Amino acid sequence: MGLEEKLPSGFLLTTVEQAAGWVRKSSVFPATFGLACCAIEMMTTGAGRYDLARFGMEVFRGSPRQADLMIVAGRVSQKMAPVLRQVYDQMPNPKWVISMGVCASSGGMFNNYAIVQGVDHIVPVDIYLPGCPPRPEMLIDAILKLHHKIQNSKLGVNQEEAAREAEEAALKALPTIEMKGLLR
Amino acid sequence: MSDVNEPNPDKDLGAQNLPGQRGDHGEEIRVQRGMFGARNGGDTTGYGGLVRSVRLPGPATRPYGGWFDEVADELEGALEEQDLLPENAIEKTVVDRGELTFHIAREHLLRVAKTLRDDPALRFELCTGVSGVHYPEDAGRELHAVYHLRSLTHGRLIRLEVSAPDSDRHVPSLVSVYPTNDWHERETYDFFGLVFDGHPALTRIMMPDDWQGFPQRKDYPLGGIPVEYKGAQIPAPDQRRSYS
């Protein structure tokens, strides 16, 4: 979004990628986007025992404009969906989304008229976190995995290349219904 | 409320926990055929000939037992004082499972509720809201609005039930008597389409304003999607085989 995106590919960009990734992952600011049960576990994660401050993330920003991570914590209703998208649109790039809990990831047990069957219908999701609600340890694990992803994210032309590859892979991927084998 | 002696003829049958076979007592709301909910095509389950009538507890006869008689007497007396024949206002009185239910004719609901709230011997000050129930096959009485009234003074709880046909979904609003019903009536309107006449602002409360239909009616589908697994797909919860 700044100068680092304009750099030419090659040795220089790779080094900048590492540095930018390290800086970005070390100061992720989550937006307060608590919806339901998972929001309580998200708050617990920020509080004393689990202490998100260890990862530089204890400050939940009240304004989406200051945040770069949206933890969708809970079930998203049809009425909330446009609001969620607006909050996401207000967040500056680069931004990431953790879909916390089964309700946000797939609708979960609330397979009905009121709930959006997966928040990925509305916003792109980086990490799907199962559980109803996930334990704080699971949320921390998801956050660490996201940190890893941020650390290794590409910049500039490399990022465009990576996005293209990811899209091709997704188009080629086998649909769930055609998969065989155990559920794992 | 175990001191209430049960005049309900269905009570002894209920103790067996049989599938709702309660003899000829009560009020039939539906006739159920078959099992497993087969709707399309022939029923190959072998249970197609099964016929079961679903009956809700019917009207009770005096004495109702416990304080129920006192409340009923007071209510009837108070209505008579207002030149309203109790049998016109109270369609029937049901005593079931230690609970007293007055079925009220909807045109008299407002006056009955006001009486229940203001009469010193009744004093049902607290209304705990309204719950809608939809009986699609109970012709002429499809939509029910159920109110539970609590008397803080006397420590009593009663139920008022009002019904409206689906073709004329109107029930008088109780907001002027119990302001707490404001949101409850909006919720019931939102979910069942019952129009509460006289409500100050009857709009949707839970669903988005532009939502089509009333989602908790029985004729509104659950709206789930089929669930996909590796190599398999199971239908949405309301499309699955059911045992009732």
Next chain:
Amino acid sequence: MNTPPASARETTEGPVYTVTGGDWDEVVQAATKADDERIVVNMGPQHPSTHGVLRLILEIDGETVTEARCGIGYLHTGIEKNTEFRNWTQGTTFVTRMDYLTPFFNETAYCLGVEKLLGIEEQIPDRASIIRVMLMELNRISSHLVCIATGGMELGATTIMIYGFRDRELILDAFELITGLRMNHAFIRPGGLAQDLPPGAMDQLRELVKTMKKNLPEYDKLATGNPIFKARMQDVGYLDLTGCVALGATGPVLRSAGLPHDVRKSDPYCGYDTYDFDVPTADTCDSYGRFLIRLEEMRQSLRIVEQCLDRLREPGPVMVADKKIAWPAQLALGPDGLGNSLDHIKKIMGTSMEALIHHFKLVTEGFRVPPGQAYVTVESPRGELGVHVVSDGGTRPYRVHFRDPSFTNLQAMAAMCEGGQVADVIVAVASIDPVMGGVDR
């Protein structure tokens, strides 16, 4: 900057300004040029201080709120409809997720309703009722702790938030030991409980009561006499007894107006009439009174938990004896988590075909409930939680309606906030302690 900070649009009720950013002072300056305009501020549904996805629509004149309205439904989950497509036992799994801070109250209320429909209230084993009471009272403490913690956080007092969540964790540890889950337990089932207390639970619970007795006075020391805390809370969110009863407010809101109405005392369930506890009240009708009531209720809950622990010394069944209703399982911890014990599986698979058929029928089909309706109330931490269950004689509920105290109490928001300051709205809403999962269901 040349562009105006707010675009104005004329309507029949005067100009409407749409503010999308910029300097607030400029917006207000532009707006005050006309003298008869009104400013409508929309707070939420995603706002750090509205206690969940609650939307507040405030019409303000300077700092004074002239009109306040709530927008709800942003968490409407359709749980009531979903239960109609699952059997009676599965219903607990859904209702526990309604008011997610008070799962045990939702479960108990629902199960009491189903038990009333089945006509088996008298057959519920004592031990099951005692454990229900104990879990509910522990849940009351954890719920009040979250109320005080998040309420404090919304006032800007983050210390109290850290304290509240610290103590809540201790209670959740006990829940996890007993039910296997931190939240959304589905542990209380129609007819009793999913299983008995695990080994070691009694010791941990005694230890918990001891720790909580030590920790609870810290809230007193931290907040009760704190001048800033008092200045923010006293005489804020005023609602007197007439208002409470008219608006149907129950729980701490009603008790802060001086009426000691508590369903545990007035219409006892689960044997609450045999426990020794007080119902605290206040006569201030304000947020501070509600805070003090919640503090005292936590102490009273601890008293009840202690009495439960004394009664739990005697072993006994935790499920009704009627095998047509009781869940046919002896749970045991296996390598892949909690499940049916191998002994039970061996028995039904190897020796008794009838037991296998019975197990299959009860698990896949569920039990049938005679037609009729029932209404049960329990005293949740927020007030009177009512459940209206209707059965048509089938294996699934015909209709389950929850009269949630958060939903009803939240109606009082307008009465509490109008005429006050904008900052007081936050305090008033926090003192009602609405949980949007319960409000919207």
